[in-house]
Amino acid sequence: MKRIHFFLSSVTAAIFTVGSLFATVHPPIAQAQTVQKDYVNHPEKANIEYAVKNRLMWLYPDGNFRPEQPITQADVVAGLVNVKGLTVGTPVQGFPVNHWAKVYYERANKDGMLNGVVISPNKVLTREEVAKLLVNAWQNVRASVTQKNSEFRKNDSFVQFVVGSRQMKPKAGKFPNGVATSLYDSFGSVTRAELAYTLSFMKKDFLEVREAEVIADKMHNSIKISGGYITVTAPKTRKELEAKFFIVTKSNQYLDTLEKGYLKHPIADVQRILVSVKNKDTNTALVGYRYTKLPKLDRERIWW
Incomplete structure (x- = not known):
């Protein structure tokens, strides 16, 4: 009898331990999700399912997602x-x-995501306010703030910037100055379905950037300088990605590894090396580096 009592006590303790793992997660995520869902015919169904599966968002206790419900600041953070x-x-x-x-706010705070943001977790955000959080969040992923503040983009609204980056879908409305726009509405709210699109896109982008960084490290480690020559090799990647070196000569000729995957050139004629890892369906690099202090192999992160 003592053994049975000990077993039941252990099971009970384990149940409470597992339950405690969800203590810091938004409460509905731990609830049963077996009833008919309210997004089965929604245009963002795939992104909603991706967001829920990857714990970026949650279903409510009744199993519904409430796709048209406006989001709060806490939801975005x-x-x-x-x-x-x-x-x-x-x-x-x-x-x-x-x-x-x-x-979540504490983690976002350490990350720098809340820089310049007025903390108001229960506030329903405008699209411009959501866009600012997106730009902040991507500063240490793709230097978004740096690019937004560049001479070329500094007068853009935050919505213009993130729609251009495909992190938010376009929507007709008004710019922050009140002028009508067919793409960059700054004043409307963002629905949970729209946030599911945004978070799904950003999660995939985040994973690709991390994958590209590993590839760039392999490329870096392939550089060899010997006998007056520099040799570089671009590693094989999955078919959706393109990784290549550019050797820029003293006469500003660009030589790349795209065709053969390999380059060899006199080091005395090399002005700099550029590294690019990108998705084949976009012109924007996931990761870029440049080497300008040859024969030293010090590299600097760049954003293309």
């Missing part, structure tokens, strides 16, 4: 933290102690 897999945080002064999103 939690989703972006989950996209980036952040696990370490710093306190957010004045944040409500018992709010479900407290741990």
